[in-house]
Amino acid sequence: MLGRRSARVTSSSSARGLGDMATEADVRARLQRAGQGHLLRFWAELGPGPRAALLAELAPLEPDALREHCASAAEACARAPGPTPGLAARLRPLSPERVGSASRSDPETRRRWEAEGFRQIALNKVAVLLLAGGQGTRLGVTYPKGMYQVGLPSGKTLYQLQAERIRRVEQLASERHRTRCTVPWYIMTSEFTLGPTAKFFKEHDFFHLDPANVVLFEQRMLPAVSFEGKAILERKDKVAMAPDGNGGLYRALADNQVLEDMERRGVEFVHVYCVDNILVRLADPVFIGFCVLRGADCGAKVVEKAYPEEPVGVVCQVDGVPQVVEYSEISPETAGLCGADGRLLYNVGNICNHFFTRGFLQRVTREFEPLLKPHVAVKKVPYVDEEGNLVNPLKPNGIKMEKFVFDVFQFAKNFMAFEVSREEEFSPLKNAATATRDNPSTARRALLTQHYQWALQAGAHFLDAHGAQLPEQPILPQNEDPPAICEISPLVSYSGEDLEACLQGHKLWSPFILNEDQARVLRTQEA
Numbered sequence: 001m002l003g004r005r006s007a008r009v010t011s012s013s014s015a016r017g018l019g020d021m022a023t024e025a026d027v028r029a030r031l032q033r034a035g036q037g038h039l040l041r042f043w044a045e046l047g048p049g050p051r052a053a054l055l056a057e058l059a060p061l062e063p064d065a066l067r068e069h070c071a072s073a074a075e076a077c078a079r080a081p082g083p084t085p086g087l088a089a090r091l092r093p094l095s096p097e098r099v100g101s102a103s104r105s106d107p108e109t110r111r112r113w114e115a116e117g118f119r120q121i122a123l124n125k126v127a128v129l130l131l132a133g134g135q136g137t138r139l140g141v142t143y144p145k146g147m148y149q150v151g152l153p154s155g156k157t158l159y160q161l162q163a164e165r166i167r168r169v170e171q172l173a174s175e176r177h178r179t180r181c182t183v184p185w186y187i188m189t190s191e192f193t194l195g196p197t198a199k200f201f202k203e204h205d206f207f208h209l210d211p212a213n214v215v216l217f218e219q220r221m222l223p224a225v226s227f228e229g230k231a232i233l234e235r236k237d238k239v240a241m242a243p244d245g246n247g248g249l250y251r252a253l254a255d256n257q258v259l260e261d262m263e264r265r266g267v268e269f270v271h272v273y274c275v276d277n278i279l280v281r282l283a284d285p286v287f288i289g290f291c292v293l294r295g296a297d298c299g300a301k302v303v304e305k306a307y308p309e310e311p312v313g314v315v316c317q318v319d320g321v322p323q324v325v326e327y328s329e330i331s332p333e334t335a336g337l338c339g340a341d342g343r344l345l346y347n348v349g350n351i352c353n354h355f356f357t358r359g360f361l362q363r364v365t366r367e368f369e370p371l372l373k374p375h376v377a378v379k380k381v382p383y384v385d386e387e388g389n390l391v392n393p394l395k396p397n398g399i400k401m402e403k404f405v406f407d408v409f410q411f412a413k414n415f416m417a418f419e420v421s422r423e424e425e426f427s428p429l430k431n432a433a434t435a436t437r438d439n440p441s442t443a444r445r446a447l448l449t450q451h452y453q454w455a456l457q458a459g460a461h462f463l464d465a466h467g468a469q470l471p472e473q474p475i476l477p478q479n480e481d482p483p484a485i486c487e488i489s490p491l492v493s494y495s496g497e498d499l500e501a502c503l504q505g506h507k508l509w510s511p512f513i514l515n516e517d518q519a520r521v522l523r524t525q526e527a
């Protein structure tokens with residue numbers, strides 16, 4: 001595991017010691033310089049423990065950077081909220097030569113991409129990098145989203161599914177090339193998620209991955225700011241801090257020397273993805289191979305956007321340069337525009353699955369990161385009022401500043417988008433069960449539908465609890481559960497491959513879990 005850094009605000013030049021080294025007077029003077037003296041207003045009431053904790057939190061805040069951060073948050077928030085003014089006139093759809101498609105390519109081309117991806121994996125040149133610093137607010141859990149289990153028959157969590165897909169893709173590449181290879185797993189956490197994630201992995205024995213190949217590192221935190229430009233105290237002894245967005249990746253890479261670690265391992269290509277997509281194909285050989293063969297330095301996997309309000313960013317051009325316009329920043333009019341074919345004009349939906357060469361990431365961390373503009377999110381931030389009462393605001397009262405991981409696309413020399421099928425590759429877990437979309441049931445259904453379909457394609461038949469054969473529905477209407485429950489371990493099949501040998505002609509009782517042992521037995525049994 002790489003070195004853990006303490007949370008710091010914006011400046012990288014002020015790696016001061018933690019609280020035990022800083023005095024109150026020193027911290028007070030620095031805060032005053034930043035116009036944030038109010039953060040110590042309950043000092044006199046605090047006991048020794050809370051005082052030390054508060055100093056430890058405040059000491060690393062670099063005064064100029066803090067002042068700048070608070071001022072720019074208030075300024076950005078004062079500008080009209082919602083869609084970026086004047087954006088519509090600067091937008092164009094992505095030019096077709098920048099978009100490849102898995103579903104609309106012939107099988108031979110797909111095979112070529114896949115073969116190239118496996119070749120690079122077998123050469124140990126591919127790593128995956130998970131963005132897992134988020135707080136899971138919409139999902140409504142207090143622990144990292146990756147630890148969530150959506151209620152699959154196996155009870156597997158998102159982290160376990162991902163770990164097993166890594167093991168399987170390593171195995172497939174190793175078998176093809178008669179070698180042993182590794183896909184290192186870099187996991188960006190935050191102050192909220194580092195501790196519980198590290199503990200969870202240890203408790204689960206790293207899901208049988210070699211711990212040396214699972215690298216946890218931490219992104220920075222930034223104070224939430226009031227509309228008046230004041231950092232918010234969430235308790236008398238604690239500043240309200242939030243992770244600096246998934247675009248905090250680039251600073252975190254530099255802070256923790258992650259690219260150096262990749263270089264030592266010989267990694268050239270990195271698949272970056274966010275934690276919540278239950279169907280995510282880690283180190284997807286088809287996507288990697290496509291990007292490598294097209295000479296892309298930066299790529300994005302995309303799906304066709306389903307409806308104008310869908311909360312996905314759209315990949316397009318702004319002033320002629322490939323970029324993502326986030327769902328929170330596009331106007332409803334622009335989002336609803338249709339092209340001549342009747343489909344949405346801006347229909348290239350970002351699924352937060354990105355390809356980067358290590359060289360590109362190096363350029364970003366060295367040259368471009370400071371040019372990334374933070375985005376403003378206005379949120380309800382619990383705070384202490386002047387009398388020291390804890391208040392849970394009913395309306396948004398605070399500003400969180402976040403960078404977006406995709407904002408580096410504009411610096412790419414050769415950006416490529418790669419379209420895949422939504423049913424096969426995208427079902428994000430964003431919301432709690434009460435929401436109608438992107439919730440635990442929709443994620444569970446998406447995975448189980450896929451596995452049911454793979455099993456049918458491999459020639460399996462399903463029986464109910466009484467032994468009666470269940471109807472076979474290779475195509476299912478949306479929002480409908482498959483007639484049989486079948487869950488296939490990623491250790492047996494990564495994307496539907498190698499299933500005939502164990503399923504062809506077999507009659508399986510629903511619910512059915514195909515794990516490695518079960519697969520071994522079925523392979524030796526007559527159907």
Ligand SMILES: CC(=O)N[C@H]1[C@@H](OP(=O)(O)O)O[C@H](CO)[C@@H](O)[C@@H]1O
Pocket residue numbers: 246274311312313314324326327349350351352404405406428
């Ligand atoms: C900053 C960022 O990466 N936003 C991404 C990300 O959205 P969130 O709502 O932040 O989870 O995932 C979406 C896909 O699930 C993607 O469409 C969107 O552009």
